[in-house]
Amino acid sequence: MNRKTLVLPALAGLLVPALAACGSTDGAGEGGDPIVVGVATQIEATKAAPAPLDPAQAYDVDAWNMLRGTLQTLMRQPRTGTAPVPEAAQSCGFRDTRNEQYRCTLRSGLKFSNGHALTAEDVKFSLDRLKDINYTNGPVSLLKDIDKVEALSDTEVVFHLKKPDATFPQKLATPAAAIVDSEVYPKNRLYKGFDVVGSGPYTLKTELAGERVSKAVFTKNPEYKGGVTAKNDKVEMRFFKDSDGMEKALRKGDIDLMNRGLSPDQIKGLENARDKHIALQEMPGQEIRYLAFNTKDPAVSDRAVRQAMAQLVNRSELVRDVYSYTGVPLYSLVPTGLTGHINSFFTKYGNPSVPAARKTLQQANISTPVKLTLTYTKNHYGSSTAKEFRTLQQQLNSSKLFDVDIKGIDNWQQFRTDSSAGKYTAYGMGWFADIPDADNYIAPFIGKGNFLNSPYRNAKIESQLIPTTRQQTDRNSAAAGFKQAQDIIADDIPLLPLWQGKQYVAARDDVTGVEWALNSSSALQIWELGRGVAD
Structure with missing residues (x-):
């Protein structure tokens, strides 16, 4: 098929794309083959960084892409625009004129993937834990201006800030503020390994090659309660040593989509692809x-x-x-x-x-x-x-x-x-x-x-x-x-x-939702991807 260039709403005020991915959305990937996403990077555990999927340590785009599908935050980035919307929260807002006190009410009935209830105490635990661990290369600096977190009830939590911060709602939408189970994650140390216990739209199972992730399988979470509607039942994320191997897998049909790590020569080749079943989409980028x-x-x-x-x-x-x-x-x-x-x-x-x-x-x-x-x-x-x-x-x-x-x-x-x-x-x-x-x-x-x-x-x-x-x-x-x-x-x-x-997404032409695959922070939204009918 011909290459399509779409202007995504990476920033407030940009046009919403009017053109969907090729094919109908019949089935949208539900109950069918998993959507397979290729990633040319390494998620690994080392002595210095033993917990690559712990939100207290993780601070790179690839790890965050995995956490966004599995761990909930109180707020999230929307499909379009830049203003965050409630996710685990039912509502949130500042309660003073100086932007120093922020209060959230949680959705009712939230549960972690292990069946434990998610309450305001877990929110407080997660944010306190981030600051207590204070991992050197982690995201703690994003939330360093939190003075105190209070759980007023099972569903009410309030953040007292050291200084006014109008960007605080956006920071609560990052995996730095992900909510973890206080009965599973240790309070003062990292949760080593590759397990994730969350309440997001997917549960996660990883396959390893030594101390590196070779495959991550995201399965739709039937207990999920939040603002995201998953367009698929399962997504597989496969990790490649380099983008050449990833491109070969896309052309063979072993993966359905890739977006990061493409070389300029690969982008040129995909723009002029003779394979009508692959489309390259260019999107605004803030990298x-x-x-x-x-x-x-x-x-x-x-x-x-x-x-x-x-x-x-x-x-x-x-x-x-x-x-x-x-x-x-x-x-x-x-x-x-x-x-x-x-x-x-x-x-x-x-x-x-x-x-x-x-x-x-x-x-x-x-x-x-x-x-x-x-x-x-x-x-x-x-x-x-x-x-x-x-x-x-x-x-x-x-x-x-x-x-x-x-x-x-x-x-x-x-x-x-x-x-x-x-x-x-x-x-x-x-x-x-x-x-x-x-x-x-x-x-x-x-x-x-x-x-x-x-x-x-x-x-x-x-x-x-x-x-x-x-x-x-x-x-x-x-x-x-x-x-x-x-x-x-x-x-x-x-x-x-x-x-x-700039940002590029290359996908097989039976994958739907590609135009929504990246949000305003260039984060991958795997729940937007579905399976349609190839041209």
């Missing part, structure tokens, strides 16, 4: 890629070094030569399409310029060439990452102002552990939004306990701009504060934004 700096490392501790790098990096070349226009250049941490975005880095540094970079280093009395190593993860962000870093190396070294080495790390968990420990001078990272708000592209990277464990601090962003924007329920009114923060980051460069990715 960003960036360089992170250990600002205490002697090689880059002087801001002038980081500024010179910003004056040399050619984003357009990366997007064109490495990613074949499957992304767009990014000149701010806040991606285009979100309220508050401005091109701060382009405004300050303009187009790549060797003379400008040389002047910056000379004025700071920096000896050249500056020697440093750029480190990247080999497999977590796709096979093109190595080429991206070779290109960055060439861009910097060709100026004669830098002498850059590059180093690829095989194991993602090791990469995260070492980067968080400050072992890398500069390293490549990606970011999928936890919530579709500019706050989520600034606050997680700034201040004590930040996601990267970066030593960079900025009092104005931490003490003024973030608190002020979080008081504003009207997110358009918060844009001015976000713009100031972006300008400060462009000046100090603790992080250097590179590009913003």
Whole structure:
């Protein structure tokens, strides 16, 4: 069939797609063959990260995609738009004018997959547990501003916040706030292994190859009570070493759908696919890629070094030569399409310029060439990452102002552990939004306990701009504060934004619901997928 490009409502105000996936929705996958989703990544248990499916540890898009189908949150991201809607909750809302007290009433009759009742005490336990465990590379920073959680009754829970936070409802929609069974999950330590006891639309059974998940089987939960209507009875998630193997499985019909880890060459090939039974859909994306700096490392501790790098990096070349226009250049941490975005880095540094970079280093009395190593993860962000870093190396070294080495790390968990420990001078990272708000592209990277464990601090962003924007329920009114923060980051460069990715979903033509497969945070919604009739 012909390729279809759909504009998904990744942000409020975008058009709702009017075209459904090919085929009718007769049966919608219910009672028939499972929908098989391919994933080119690894979910594994290591000594440093022994509980990849525990919401107190899990903080990457692939693990979260698994948890969203199995664990409930009080709120969830809707099919369209950005405003969260009730999930395990019947209703939620702020109970004061300062956005400091948030109260939820749970749906009645909620149960975990083991038959235990889900009550407000489990909600309190889950959030307290997240903070008590305080896992270094986990999502605890998202909810660090909770002062106290109270279970007023079996169905009433209230959150007291340390500071006003208008984004708190969106944070309650992330797997960081997933509700776990207080009778199963240990209070002060991680729930090791790959079992999940939840109350979501599916139960989960995993198959392992050593300490890695090779297959995850999601079976429709008959006891589920929430806002999601599953369009299928079963989904299988199969894990591949790389995207080439995943594409071969799609073409053979061994899997029905894939969306992450596709290389630019694969996207081109699928766009022009001769196989009429496969369709590639392009969707808006809020994924960003960036360089992170250990600002205490002697090689880059002087801001002038980081500024010179910003004056040399050619984003357009990366997007064109490495990613074949499957992304767009990014000149701010806040991606285009979100309220508050401005091109701060382009405004300050303009187009790549060797003379400008040389002047910056000379004025700071920096000896050249500056020697440093750029480190990247080999497999977590796709096979093109190595080429991206070779290109960055060439861009910097060709100026004669830098002498850059590059180093690829095989194991993602090791990469995260070492980067968080400050072992890398500069390293490549990606970011999928936890919530579709500019706050989520600034606050997680700034201040004590930040996601990267970066030593960079900025009092104005931490003490003024973030608190002020979080008081504003009207997110358009918060844009001015976000713009100031972006300008400060462009000046100090603790992080250097590179590009913003588009999202692609490739699927067999008898799969329905593909146009709803990703929500406004680019999260996979497996319950939207069904089985129709092939063209």
